[in-house]
Every structure is written in C-alpha cells, then in structure tokens.
Amino acid sequence: MSHRIVTILLAAGLAGSLLMLLGSISQFSLPGNQRGYEPVQPIAYSHRLHAGELQIPCLYCHFSAETSRHAGIPPAGVCMNCHRYVTSTLGALRAEDELAQKEKRQPRMIVSREIQKIYDALALNAKFEREPARRLQPVVWTKVHNLPDFVYFDHRAHVRVQVTCQTCHGPVETMERVRQISDLSMGWCVNCHREVNRAGVSGRTVHASTDCSVCHY
C-alpha cells in the first residue's frame, strides 16, 4: 500500500518536472554539448579583423598547434609583434591626424581601449617600457572549445595531415567573437575519422585510428 503511494507521488513529481521542461525543449541538447557557446572574453579580440580582413594565418598566433597537443592562445608577446606599432584603428588614427592638422599640433598617440588592455597586461608605459612597479597581469581568456579531462586530443596529428582549422572550428575568420560551431562529441570525431579513412584528407590517404587509446588514456 505505502509502496503504491510512494510510486504515485514520485510519478507525479516526474510528470511535473517534464511539464516544466517542455518549455525549453527546443534548446535541448545532450549534457556536455556546448555548440553555440560564445563567451565574452577579457579583450574583445576580433578574428574577423585579424584572420579575415588582414589574413593573418591561424598558425602565426596559434603556433603550438604544430608542435604540441594544445593549439594554445598566443602569449601577449605575439600580439606586441604588431601592436608595438599598431595602437588603434586606421580610421581613428586618420581622424586624429586630420584634427591635429586642423589644430596645428602634433598628432597624439591614440590607443584603442582593447589594445590598451594588452599594454596593461604587460605593465608597459606610454613609451612601451616595462614599469617595474606595476604588476604583470596575464590575460585570462575563457576557453571556448572544451573537451572533458579524459579526452586527449592532439592538434599536432591533425595539423600534420593538413586538416584545416575550419573543419572543426568553423569559419573563425568571420567571427567577431569566437563561437563553438561543432558539437565536439565523440561521435562527431569518430565519424570524421571513419570518413577520412575512406576518402582521405584533400585527396591524400591518411590513417586516422579509431582505437580507443589514441584519445582515451
């Protein structure tokens, strides 16, 4: 008798939960599927500008993808390669130049707000010298493409056989803010492995192992 009451109550509770979830059924995805994840980053870095418009190759910044498991986020030093000289947009610099000409003075250095964040991280003063009194503040990015701890994905192997970055990361060169395009599930990875074992990568034969231990150890 008491068993039946418990069963009924719990069934009612389950029905209630299901009703509550009906509203968000369109957003349903399996737990762990983070497709569409587009977190705000500490610096509003635009891939559309750098990789798309300026056509900087992916591996210029994410150079670790060739030599390590992790592609890595570039150290601030890589940004400074250009931003030692590029302090703001061309438009803003031109506007300042015109204003300076009109006001008959030297153009001031304009630093865009986002680029200033790099200089602050490296504790640089206006003359791009390190100020010893200020603390260095590493930039803490939010990782967009996350795999669980028990998966060991290795970029090297994929970059070596010339799998393009866009294959998994989508058209990053069109993104203002990086967004996860693929669902990065194991099934998605294994399907691609099976496909390239059959059809190759850009016509080249490859052997993409489907052994468990190539990723799970």
Next chain:
Amino acid sequence: MAKRYWKSLAERESAGQRSAAPEFAGTPLQVEAGRDRRGFLRAAGFTFAGAFLTACRQAPVNKAAPYLVQPEGITPGRATYYASTCAACPAGCGLLVKTRDGRPIKLEGNPDHPLSRGGLCAVGQALILGLYDSLRLKQPQARGKPATWDEVDRALAAEFETIRKNGGAVRFLSGTVASPTVRAAIARFLASFREAKHVEYDALSCSAILDAHEQTHGARLLPRYRFDRAEVIVSFDADFLGTWISPVEFTAGYSAGRRPEAGCFSWHAQIEPRMSLTGTKADRRIIVAPGEIGPMLSELAAGMESGAPGGGVTGELAKRLMDARGRSLVISGVQDVSAQAACNRINHLLGNYGATLDVEHPCYQRTGNDREVENLLRDAAAGKLAAVIVWGANPVYDLPGGEALARVPLVVSLGERMDETAAVAHYVCPDRHPLESWGDAEPASGVVGLRQPVIQPLGDTRPALESLAAWSGAPKPAYETLREQWREQVFPRQSAEKDFEAFWERSVQDGFARVEPRGVKVQPRDLSASAPDREASKAGDFDLVLYAKPGMLDGRHAYNPWLQELPDPVSKVTWDNYACLAPATAQRLGVAQGDVVRIDACGKSLELPVVIQPGQHERVVAVALGYGAKCSERFAKVRPLWLGGRSNVGANGLVGVNAAPLAAFDGGLLRYHCAAAVAKTGKKHDLACAQDHHTLSVPKKLAPSSGRTRPIVQEVALEEIGKLPPPSRGPHLELWPPDHPYTGRRWAMTVDLTACTGCSACVIACQVENNVPVAGKDEVRRSREMHWMRIDRYYSGPPEAPEVAHQPMFCQQCEHAPCETVCPVLATVHSEEGLNQQVYNRCVGTRYCANNCPYKARRFNWFEYAREDKLANMVLNPDVTVRSRGVMEKCTFCVQRIQEAKIEAKREGRRLKDGEIQTACQQSCPAQAIVFGDLNDPKSRVSLLMRSKRRYRVLEETNVRPSAGYLKLVRNRPAGKEDEHRG
C-alpha cells in the same frame, strides 16, 4: 620432478593452492533505506531521472592564461628535461628531471651517467613527492616560533659570537657530504671557531670498511666496487643490490656480468643471517648466525694465505675465489674492523685490488665516522659542546643516544621538515629540496655530478650553502658559491674544455662532468693475519639483527606515502616494520604471523608483530630500521575511507616502531647486531601483507588430481640453457577468429627474470608516471593496493633454506584477453597495435574483467582515493587521466608515452626507432630487465628476446596469448641440486 613454488607458508601447507580467503575480501554494505535494495532503487530511480534532466545543461567554465612572454624552448603540453643528481641517498645517481609547466613531475635515471647508467631506485623515484610535501617547513623557526631569515641570522650571529669569545666547542653534524662544495663551505664556516669539527655519520654505517682500509691501506677510504668486472662475488652480509652503499650502480654492474646470451655469468654467494634482497639472487646462499661471519672471514683469509683452503663452506668459497683471481670480489657489510680487515686481506691475496676494487680512485658515497659521532654524543651528554649544527641527518632519531643532542645549549637544524632533530633544535633553518637547489656531488673519484633547480622554491627556504655563507660573514648565493668551487677545483681537473663557461654549460646540460680522479696514494700495509673476531656472546637465545629495507632505507623518507605502501621486496609487508623470525623459531615460540612479541636487547625493549621469514637463521630476529619516525604522524590524518576502516598508524601514532635505539656503539663502530630475548605478549596485530594477494595459482576445487601446479615462474640452470627447446609459438588449434591483423606496429614487452632483483623501482616509477593512488594500510589488508606493476615473490624448496624468484607482474595485454569479452559496456577493447585498452570514461565498475583476469593484473578504484592535498597533486602526470571511484585501471604499457612518440614521429615525418619508446618501468630499472618495443619489427630488441630460447609466457596454457614474455630465471648452480643449498 618439477619445482614447486609457494608465496607463503600457508600456501605451501595447502599444497600450493590458493589460500581459503576469498579473492575480493571486504564487508558487504548493508542498505537500510527502503528495507531492501529494490525499494531503494525504485525510490532513487524516479528522483534521479527528474533531477538529471533539469540539472545538466552547461559544462564548467574553463579559463586559459597563456604566458605573457613565452620563454624560448618551452612549449605548453611538451615536457622539458633537465639533468641533475639524485639526493635521496648519498649514492648520487644521475637524474633526468621531466618538467611540465615549470614544475617537475617525474624523475628518470640519466642513461649517460657512468655510475647509475640510467637506472633509478624506488627511493629515488619517490623523491619527487617530497618536493610537493605540505610537511615541509615553509619558513625558518626560531625557538619554536616562525621567524624571518633576518631575525634568525641576527640571532645566530649573536650566539656564534658569544661562542667564539668563550671558545666553546662547535660541531657540524651531517650525513655523508657527497658535495665537495658543501664540504668546503662547512670548513669555511667552522674555521672561525677555535674548537670546531665537522662530523659525518651514516645511519646505515660503513665505518668499519673505512677504518679497515685505514688500517690495511693507510687511508680512510671506501673503494669503488666494480661488480661488472667480477666473475665470482662473495658477499658476507652486504645487501649490495638493496641498500648497501650504491645499489643502483651495483645492480647495473651485477646484471652486466650475468648475461647468459652474452656468454658471461658470474657466481654469487651470499652469507647472511637473514633473507636480504641480495640473498634472493644468490646462486649459493649460506645461512649463518651474525657472530659466525667474522670467524668465517678470518678462516677464509687464513686458508687462502696458507694455500690450503680446507673443506666445508670456506673451502668451497676459497676454491671458487682462487679460480678467479683478479676477477672476484669479496665484500662484507659487517660492522667490525677485524672482519673487514680480513676481507681486505682476502681481496689483496686474490689480486682484486686494482681490478674489481679500486682504492686509488675511491668512492665517496659513505664517509661517516662512527667513532667521531660517538664522541660527539658523549660530549653532548657531558655538556661539553656549545653548539651543534645538523644538516642532512636526523641524529635524534637514528642514533642510539641521539637524544643527548637536546642537552646542547644551541642546536641548529638545517632539515626540511620538523623531524625529531628539528623538534629539539632551537633554530630551524630549512634547506631547500634537492629539486629546488643548485649543488654537486662526487660519488666516485673523477665523476662529479651537478644538481640544478627545476622549480622556483615553494617556500621561504634557503639553501644550506647560503646559510653557511651568511653565518661565515660572507653572504653569497648558492649558485655563485658552486660556480666558484667548480671554477677553482673542478675545471682545472679536466683538459677537454679550455673555457670555463663552455665547460660549465656542458656540465649543466649533461648533469655531470668527468674529470681527473683525485688520486689517493695508498700504501698497503699491515695485511698480515690479525686475531679472529671474538665469538658472539651466547647470552640470550636470539641475535637481533637490524637492517634497512630497500624501500625505506634509514627512515629519511618516512613521510612518503608511496614508499610506505611499497611492499617490501622480500616480506611483502606494507606500512609497518616487524620482527622477522625463522619458521622453526616461530613454531618453537608458538607464534604465528601477526602475533606481537617483545624483543629485549641492549637494555631496551620493543614490541613488534611477527613475520615468518623463510631462509632466516633460527637464532635471528630481524627488525627493520627506518620506522616509527615523527614524519609518519601525518598518516593518522589520512582518514579511513569508510566508517569501519582502520588507521594507517599504530597505537604509538606512528607507522611502525623505531628500532634505532637498539643499535649500539661498540669499539667506535655502530653495531647492528646484539643479543636479544624474545617473548610472546599474546597481542595480535593485523599486518598489511601483500604476499598472498593476487595469486595466479589454481583454487583448490579446480586443482588437477595429479598435483601439478602452474609453471608461473620457470627456471633453468646455467649449464642447461643450451638444452632448452626453441620458444613455443603457442597451440596451433584456435577457436578465435584472426581478428587482430596487426598491420602496423605490435607492442610487446619482455622481462628478464635473471636480471630482475626485485628492487621494486619499477613499481614506484609506474606509480608516479600513471597517477596510481595510495590506498592506505586498511585497503591493502583487503588486497586493494593499487599498484599496476607488482613484484610477485615466490619461494621454492625447504622453508629453512628456500630459493627465491621475483616476477614482475602487470597487465600482459593478452591477444585473446579474457577481460575484453566480458565487459558489458566495452570499456576494455583491443587496439590495432596489440594493446588491451582500458577506457576509464566508459567503465561502469562491473568488475567482471578483474574477475576474469588470470594474472590478477586489474585494479579497481573502490573509493575516491585521497587527493585533497593540492600541493601533492602537482606531481600528477597531466598526460594520464586521474581515475575516480568506480573505475577499473591497469597497466597500459604507458600508452601515453607511446602516443606522444608516435605523434612526434608523425610530425617529423619519420619512422619510430627501436628504443625510442621506453615505458616507465623499463626506464627506471637499474638492471635493465624490462625491454619494450615493436614485435612487428624483426630487428627490434624485444623481437630478438621473444625469439630467445629462454622466453616463455606465464600461463601460456590458457591460450590468452599475452604480449609479455618472460625470460627464464637462470641460476649458476648445477641442475637438480636444489637441496644442496644450506651451509
């Protein structure tokens, strides 16, 4: 008549079948809710389903903070290796430190090091955990309270000034100082005092050897022993493969001289009172009482001098030795000068000096002087000393009478932790961990090792060199002191590099430098016959023998949970020391394993549980040093994982009991033997003994009626190797379809049982590499120790004088794996390269696979084993998943190393080379007993060894087709003479 093997006396008595205890021992859990399991599951089912759907939506947010300026050569995700020198014991083996993200995570032996040749013992492997130890002092202590370095320096400067004015006596007490730089710094510091002395001692003392050489050769030195050049080795109670002086170096040399395929095989005789690790490898083992060793040496020396060796054991030894003049080695670990002098005489008569013993280029791995430390303790007790500074030693713990140090008005300790000596010290000035320090070591004349820091110091500690410099009035960083020493003392001793900077860079890169040996002029004298050693006093029925375990040494690593859980290679007991008794003695006393006895010796008494030790002399009770240390208090806080669990520590709040007070100074030497009385107490102690765990033998109800037992360990006598049939290719009939084509590589491993000494370096190496947890004493009692690699120790023959075989056992990566077929979720499957893969995220914890494994190689995570210590977690290998509760794990042939090497080779566009991939166990083995490689490459080392006639597979008859082959154990004695063994 095939040999019968047994792991314990209980197994032997039950006719070789498995003990009655169930394999997966444990208490079944009673579930109260719902009054039965179905009710509980029903109630749980609904609730969990509802909660599940609402709860799981977003994965945790991960942050990534790259370098601001990435240093050149550092790639995140790739390891960087640095060469250094080990400091776990004074032997000074070469080290390669693997670092990731700016911190070391693994230690390996340096294959280029001339002494250790790439091996690293268990204690050396475990040294890394001492770096990430929350017990380490983070700042200096002044009179019991934390202080800053400035405060301590000022206070000490004032104290030292007072002492200088009053002419007080100062002593610097240390262990063997292997570092010439530190030695010079100590001398500089002590020079400012009128009455000052640097006293060195070793808790495991070889002072008698040093004193004997002073007597016979005119210089107080320790010769360099060349086991690789010896064809006949006779050891009188010297555990040279386990704990004596430099076990890694000696194991490398010993195994180099025992390669049957290369045509050389030495003859090794061990004369000892108890079963030591070295004794397990001996071709001829003679069991004697401790007091008989000295007279035996004298008799042997006299016999050889007179040319008439006589009969009996000494006659046999003499004959063997005289047949190998200049190619033999007689050593002794006995702490008696006349016995050691007799040993020197024997070696001299045999012409071994200059061949297998080098006194002109001695070794500096033991420089302790027992007489001086005895005088120091006497002076301390009498109040004659003004100050004692202690470094690299724990005298209050490991010296009898060490408590006298507490009487000294100023005691300064440079130790890393709050050990017994630091507890009585007025000022504790913690030294840096060796992995955080610049330093050097000269283990053997002509080989100077360098030590470099691989991590920023984790606390506010200061290197001993800097402390000494500061107190000498000339503060200087340790790095500069070291470089200065090298520029002035080491660099001039070589001529290959003309520029010091180039020499320094090369030495730091290599981890050592080979320079001109500091030749010692020896003048052999007084090698005439001396009076034989006096007979052991017959008072007392027993002889107490104190010894060191290979996994714990003198107790300096008692804080280390890995070493506490490492089963002792001979007794297989963990988390304890105990009183070893011979089987007949135990029967006579009426005690069984685990019964507590009281040992009265040297006016002190100890209570310890009994362990039955086959092969021990009947008069001997053997107790291990290194236990009952203050640093093991921390294991009380490692909570039992469930309510019924019992603590790791004993009633005294420590792991084991300190036996060091039972040693005694006698005639200026620290003696480890004395007369004793043993009495039953009636108490019992539950030992965590791993020897009967994971037995491969057949359970009673399945045993064949013929009485045949499984040929798990196979042996062959040296002379019969030629008669061995070619290795079997397995049975021809197959029920299995050929579903593993192995078109690419095929991984396999061979273990040479002849080379394996059972030292267990591989066990700890595997534990570090693969993030294997420590289960704790109570779990070990339930056979739940987590070691992926274990060493099974088998006895054979009569219990009074058995032979011993060590067999490393790990997942054999079977081709027809019984575990793969029974996993309901396919968490364990076969890879296309021959590995049996364990996929942790898929495993649901059925444990059917472990049930099916004939080798009992699988380990289940019964609990979420403790990983709360965030600092200790820094040692975890990021390339290996950390397993949580409910997941099965096992040896993977270091698949993470295989993957890394494969991808690197792919990236560089080349093939993998044989020997490029080394598993952790293989890399650490001092004897190079393990070989791993590609079986599909006919020229690889592993293929050659698999084709060897000595190769067999364990439990081959089950047709599981393991990828691991074992090379039969070769003994250098006549075939079929198993019984002619006891002396």
